[in-house]
Amino acid sequence: MQNDPSPALALRRMIEGYQVSQALHVAATLGIADLLAEGERSADELAASTGTHAPTLYRLLRALASVEVLHEGDAQRFTLAPMGQTLRSDAEGSMAGWAAFIGSSAYWQAWSGLLYGVRTGENAFVHAHGQGVWDYRAAHPENGALFDRAMTALSKRASAAMLAACDFSGLRSIVDVGGGNGALLAAVLLAHPELQGTLMDLPEVVARAQAQLVVAGMGDRCRVVGGSFFEQVPAGADAYLLRSVIHDWDDGDAVRILATVAKAMATHSRVLVVERVIAPPNEGRDAKFSDLNMLVAPGGRERTLAEFEAVLEPAGLKLGRVVDAGGFSVLEAVAAA
Numbered sequence: 001m002q003n004d005p006s007p008a009l010a011l012r013r014m015i016e017g018y019q020v021s022q023a024l025h026v027a028a029t030l031g032i033a034d035l036l037a038e039g040e041r042s043a044d045e046l047a048a049s050t051g052t053h054a055p056t057l058y059r060l061l062r063a064l065a066s067v068e069v070l071h072e073g074d075a076q077r078f079t080l081a082p083m084g085q086t087l088r089s090d091a092e093g094s095m096a097g098w099a100a101f102i103g104s105s106a107y108w109q110a111w112s113g114l115l116y117g118v119r120t121g122e123n124a125f126v127h128a129h130g131q132g133v134w135d136y137r138a139a140h141p142e143n144g145a146l147f148d149r150a151m152t153a154l155s156k157r158a159s160a161a162m163l164a165a166c167d168f169s170g171l172r173s174i175v176d177v178g179g180g181n182g183a184l185l186a187a188v189l190l191a192h193p194e195l196q197g198t199l200m201d202l203p204e205v206v207a208r209a210q211a212q213l214v215v216a217g218m219g220d221r222c223r224v225v226g227g228s229f230f231e232q233v234p235a236g237a238d239a240y241l242l243r244s245v246i247h248d249w250d251d252g253d254a255v256r257i258l259a260t261v262a263k264a265m266a267t268h269s270r271v272l273v274v275e276r277v278i279a280p281p282n283e284g285r286d287a288k289f290s291d292l293n294m295l296v297a298p299g300g301r302e303r304t305l306a307e308f309e310a311v312l313e314p315a316g317l318k319l320g321r322v323v324d325a326g327g328f329s330v331l332e333a334v335a336a337a
């Protein structure tokens with residue numbers, strides 16, 4: 001890749017960053033990295049396998065090689081560069097699902113409303129689609145499945161760090177609130193054979209999750225409950241896990257969800273909120289851009305520690321330990337005395 005220290009060129013590349021994002025989206029949607037998993041292929045061979053227009057696919061591939069996702073050899077033949085390896089769907093912590101989802105047209109349209117969001121403080125996804133992300137995904141199951149796949153990819157990467165950081169000793173039961181397709185819960189149960197799990201999420205989401213839990217071998221140790229965390233979550237568990245859930249919501253809704261959890265807790269229960277915490281000024285790009293993503297799509301926000309305390313407290317919860325877990329933090333809370 002051509003390196004140029006000029007601030008103008010560095011900025012220009014950021015300005016054009018959406019072009020790279022779309023190129024990665026197309027490569028992930030076509031499964032290019034999976035086709036290259038076995039080794040070198042020509043643009044023509046890849047076009048034949050993906051049913052695409054060969055000369056145009058070549059233009060996409062050489063652009064991706066220029067940003068070190070692929071490597072272009074002689075005669076328009078390509079291999080995977082280290083970044084491209086992570087686009088394979090079988091890669092540990094694969095980025096394939098995330099790339100396919102982030103560039104998908106519904107999401108893309110919502111992001112084109114960022115200016116609208118900044119001007120009005122309103123939700124750009126609702127502005128673009130006339131409904132919020134969860135209703136949209138329920139009405140468009142293929143989009144919901146794309147989202148679940150994206151979450152699985154991200155969660156695999158984050159799960160290992162979370163498992164290493166958290167102390168699950170002494171726990172017998174855990175509810176994963178808004179647990180999506182159950183990938184995180186399955187990882188927790190696998191690492192802790194003494195634990196029984198409950199996966200709780202919207203009915204249409206847990207319906208998709210059930211089969212995956214069975215495949216992961218966790219069917220008999222994991223109950224699945226469909227419902228809304230604004231109404232009720234299963235009562236009396238030792239621990240309640242909420243990973244990347246609170247950031248989807250504004251403060252009022254975050255308090256409502258946490259209050260539902262607090263109501264279900266036994267006196268000894270603890271809550272594990274797993275989120276990115278907003279860093280001091282000039283640091284923490286991932287959380288600060290995720291915050292914009294929350295603004296544009298679900299209508300939530302990333303928070304500082306003080307902002308987390310401000311939503312835990314009115315829900316009747318008290319923040320305890322905060323443990324670093326590889327870019328995420330595990331915020332432990334118990335019922336306030």
Ligand SMILES: C[S@@+](CC[C@H](N)C(=O)[O-])C[C@H]1O[C@@H](n2cnc3c(N)ncnc32)[C@H](O)[C@@H]1O
Pocket residue numbers: 134151152155177178179180181184200201202205227228229230242243244245248
């Ligand atoms: C950003 S995803 C996080 C999924 C999972 N915890 C993870 O870390 O991969 C948020 C989850 O909240 C769920 N959700 C949204 N609204 C809900 C509701 N009212 N009740 C229960 N779950 C809900 C979504 O279906 C989705 O699975």
